[in-house]
Amino acid sequence: MTKHIILDTDPGIDDSLAILLALASPEISLDGLSVVHGNSSTALGTVNALSVLELAKASHIPVYKGCEIPLVQPSLLAPETHGEQGIGYAKLPAPQTSPQVQHGSDFLIEEIMSKPGEVTLVCIGPLTNVAMAIRKEPRIVENVKEVFIMGGAIRHGGNTTPLAEFNTFVDPHAAHIVFHSGMPITLTPLDVTYQCIFLPDDLNRLLKIDSSITKFIADATRFYMEFHDEYQKIDGCVINDPLTLALTFMPELCDYQELYVDVDLSGGVSMGKTFADFYRMTDKPANMKVALGVRPRDFMELFLERMEKLAKLPS
Ligand code: RIB
Ligand code: CA
Numbered sequence: 592m593t594k595h596i597i598l599d600t601d602p603g604i605d606d607s608l609a610i611l612l613a614l615a616s617p618e619i620s621l622d623g624l625s626v627v628h629g630n631s632s633t634a635l636g637t638v639n640a641l642s643v644l645e646l647a648k649a650s651h652i653p654v655y656k657g658c659e660i661p662l663v664q665p666s667l668l669a670p671e672t673h674g675e676q677g678i679g680y681a682k683l684p685a686p687q688t689s690p691q692v693q694h695g696s697d698f699l700i701e702e703i704m705s706k707p708g709e710v711t712l713v714c715i716g717p718l719t720n721v722a723m724a725i726r727k728e729p730r731i732v733e734n735v736k737e738v739f740i741m742g743g744a745i746r747h748g749g750n751t752t753p754l755a756e757f758n759t760f761v762d763p764h765a766a767h768i769v770f771h772s773g774m775p776i777t778l779t780p781l782d783v784t785y786q787c788i789f790l791p792d793d794l795n796r797l798l799k800i801d802s803s804i805t806k807f808i809a810d811a812t813r814f815y816m817e818f819h820d821e822y823q824k825i826d827g828c829v830i831n832d833p834l835t836l837a838l839t840f841m842p843e844l845c846d847y848q849e850l851y852v853d854v855d856l857s858g859g860v861s862m863g864k865t866f867a868d869f870y871r872m873t874d875k876p877a878n879m880k881v882a883l884g885v886r887p888r889d890f891m892e893l894f895l896e897r898m899e900k901l902a903k904l905p906s
Contacts, residue, residue, distance in 0.1 A: 594619045594711050594839055597702050599657070599695070600832070601629025601716030602639040604673050604815045608894075609715055609832035610640065611804065614647045615897035618840035622710075623702060625655045625695030629716040629761055630669045631677030633659040636716075639677050641686035646807055647901065650688045657695025657720035661762035669757065672818050679814025681807050696723040700731055707734040711839055714769075715741040715832040717758050722765035725772050732773045741835035742766065743780040743852065743865030745881060750823075752863070756781050759854050760863030766854045776879035778852065779838060780865065783845055783885035784831035791816070791827060793895055802902035833894055838882065841893065846884030849877035 596619045600606045613621040624644075626636045637656045644650050660666045673679065691698065699720060703710045712735050714721055721738075724731055742758035743766075749755040759766040770776070794812060797805045815828040837844060851868040855861045867881060 595622050595706065595709055596620065596711045596713055596839060597623050597625065597699065599625045599627055599699065599712065599714045599716060599720050600636070600640065601627050601631065602636045602643065603630030603677055603716070603832070604679050604811045605830045605832040606630065606715055607639065607643045607678055607811060608808065608830055609836040610643050611647055611901060612833045612836050612894060612897055614649050615901040616840060621649070621652055623653045623655065623698060625657045625698050625720050627657045627695065627716040627720045628659050628661070628666060628668070629758065630673040632668060633657060635677050637690050638686060641688050641690065642683035645686055645688065646683055646803060648904070654690045655693055655695040655698040656690045658723055661717065661719055662722060662764040664762060664764070667761050672815070674814050679811040681810035683807065696720045696727060699724040700728040703731045703735045704728065708736050711736050712738045713836055713839060714738065715835055717762040718742070718765035718769045719762045722762070722768040725768055735774060738774045738776045739779065739835055739839055740769070740776055741779045741784070741831050743778055743854070745780050745782050745852070745865060745867050745883065747781040747785060749864065750781060752860070754861045755863035756865065759865050763854050763856055763863040766863070766865070767856055770852060770854060770878060777838060777847070778879050778881045779831070779835040779845070780881065781831070783882045784834050785829055786885050786887045787830055787834045787890055788825060788827040788887070789830045789891070793891060796895060797898055797902065800899060800902045803906055804898065804902040808898065830894070834885070834890055837890055837893060844886055844890045845882035847880045847882055850879065850881050851875045851877050852879055852881060
């Protein structure tokens with residue numbers, strides 16, 4: 592049974608890898624992308640989304656430009672992590688296609704409300720578009736089939752502040768709205784993504800295939816690996832977003848707990864920090880499934896196999 596997925600994304604290097612994984616996975620149909628600020632500006636992220644789709648011969652998939660700044664917080668982008676162009680050292684031709692006219696948040700509403708119970712929403716950037724969609728049309732909460740979110744750090748430290756993960760730190764108010772909306776959420780936090788390191792040897796395996804896809808992956812991840820080495824002394828790079836995407840069709844890669852999760856809005860040192868009520872001290876019911884265990888090399892094997900398959904397609 593093919594899953595119909597819409598992807599809210601801030602491309603971004605690992606976002607681009609998640610788009611490629613979606614295109615290489617027969618289990619899912621990628622029905623559209625809404626772009627949000629985050630790794631890059633929304634304008635640049637929209638260009639990157641269009642370009643990556645064209646690279647993979649998937650320019651028929653519509654792209655929608657969404658919110659350009661967080662709901663309340665000042666804008667925060669990540670050029671040091673993803674490069675000034677948002678895709679590391681990779682260079683892609685300017686896209687031939689254009690984004691749709693409709694706003695990204697309106698696309699999310701229209702897609703979910705027109706196919707009640709059928710749409711899987713995958714969120715791999717700050718949650719501004721999704722929060723805006725909930726406020727505009729609260730009924731998407733009970734009409735969306737399921738929601739997969741890359742974000743947060745539960746028992747793991749932050750990657751943007753010592754406590755907070757990038758997507759929830761950039762727009763904590765949006766995360767708060769989404770986390771408490773009642774949507775059927777599966778959260779993929781840094782606790783599991785930081786175990787999924789794309790290694791130099793993994794890249795060398797892909798480079799055995801001479802393809803524009805493998806060249807893009809190499810040029811994008813070389814920048815990302817340099818960032819992880821310089822800032823976090825990691826040999827390789829953390830590919831957060833492809834793991835999140837993979838769980839839509841291979842949930843057995845992770846182990847989950849049903850937990851009450853909240854995000855700190857107090858504005859102090861822990862702003863944007865996500866935390867789980869493991870001992871039910873708040874008496875609040877679980878509001879999401881949280882991935883806290885993972886089989887990293889099973890995931891990486893899946894990712895590499897799918898990238899090899901995509902790269903071998905006629906260009
Ligand atoms: O913290 C990692 C997340 O923030 C990933 O989705 C990355 O692409 C950035 O958006
Ligand atoms: Ca992202």
